[in-house]
Amino acid sequence: MKKQQGFTLIELMIVVAIIAILAAIAIPQYQNYVARSQVTRAMGEAGSLKTVVEDCMNNGKTTVGAADGxxxxxATGSSILTGAAQSGETIDATVQGVPQVVINDDNTATVTAEFGHSASTKLTTGGAKQVQWARNDEGSWVCATDVEDKFAPSGCPVGTIQ
Known part of the structure; x- marks a missing residue:
């Protein structure tokens, strides 16, 4: 009886084909996972500014800026967002951005996080997508986004961005 010294070419080709099929399925799924996680991250980063906006509104401050009053x-710079510093934050605008805050005189406000820089290409191709928190004049906050349905978290449905 002869001992087998290794694998045949056919056996190796079958293994390579199986790995290629698995990679063809796994890579797009991983890219979708990354995009979903980045939308959730942006939702959280923008949402964390709601408390600051409420504090400013309670103190009668409706102008966003670094000056007294x-x-x-x-806001902290984020590598997946684009947006200029608004109130003296130190960020490198070439690699990161911050959510943009608008406070209106009618007791409404918006916090908008626009995807850019190192965000997934699924969120920046065909025009940058956004996540936005909007406050109505009664003090309720709602989240909306313009990303594809499959990337939107349940707490921030696809809807109209103001």
Missing amino acids: NCQIG
């Missing part, structure tokens, strides 16, 4: 947001 203005609402100083103090």
